[in-house]
Amino acid sequence: MTNSQVKPSSLQRAAQRLGVATQTIALKPGAEPRTWRLPSGEAVRVERAAMAAFEAEGWRGYAGEGGLLLNLIKALSFASLAPRHASIYVEALYAGNVAFDEDRFPVDELVDQISRTTPEQLGANLAHWFERNPASGLYQPRSDALIHSYFPGLQRWMFVELYQVLGAQLLTAIARRFGDDPYQFRRGWPDLTLWKEGEVRFVEVKAPGDRLQASQKTIIEHFFQPLGLDLTLLEILPAADGA
Incomplete structure (x- = not known):
């Protein structure tokens, strides 16, 4: 049978x-x-294996659905992120689904702040989740930051680089669309967020037998496509032992 x-x-x-x-x-x-x-021979979940394949081609990024981008939006939505807000899910903040008035903000106020938050303010807000190791000078997850229990594998450099490559204008548009229906758009995110040389890609990874879920179809049609974001469906095929 020919390819066609x-x-x-x-x-x-x-x-x-x-x-x-x-x-x-x-x-x-x-x-x-x-x-x-x-x-290396290590056996891992399919998303991590796919991420390694992209890393071999020079891509950088995060394998963890929407955890990186949604938390970046939260970190940018405040000129100064309070400790209590650092621990609230971004969808709850954007939906106003909170118990106390001090945690309730107009969506337009949160979105508009993204275009005004400086890199220095972003760094200060990320300090709720990461701290500099005095010995190495490198940033590491804070032991008291709940975010790492919900989104394992997040690193500070990922936030900084994704902010730089997406830019405030596109991040503002993404946050505005998210604010239209925060609980609908918190689900179905692609598995990988990748960037290289100014290009950003989102990749949904599917192992043999996997299918697109309803939430994934919804976020493709009503979130990614209206924003013109680059989304790819990646199908994993088993390689022969000698390959």
Whole structure:
């Protein structure tokens, strides 16, 4: 059968209906079910294995759905992020779903602040989640920051670099769209947030047998596409042992 005669997979057909780009990567399965091997031989979940493949091509980023971008929005939505607000989910802040009036802010006020928050203010706000190690000078997660329990793997440099590559104007537009329906748009985010040389990509990773969920279709159609964000559906194929 020639390439032109190869039938698209169910995921590729779903992507075609949604108008989403597709890509395939061959990875070696791990010994345990639903694991995949890194070049080192370590068996990891499929999102981390896919992330390693992109890192080998020079991409940087985060494998953890919307945890990075949504928390970046929260850190930018305040000129000075209070400790109590650092621990509240961004969707609750943007929906006003809070118990106390002091935690309730107009959405327009939160969104408009994003364009005014300086890199220095962002750094100060990130201090609620990360602290500089006196010995190494590097930033590490604060032991008392709950954010790392909910979004493991987040690092300070990810926030700084994503802020730089997206820019205040696009981040403001993203936050404004998020504020239209915070609880709807907190779900279904792509697995990977990637950037390289000024380009940002969002990648939804699907192992064999996986399908697009309703929340993923919703956020593609009603969030990513209206904003013109680059989203790719990545289909993982098992590589042969000798590959």
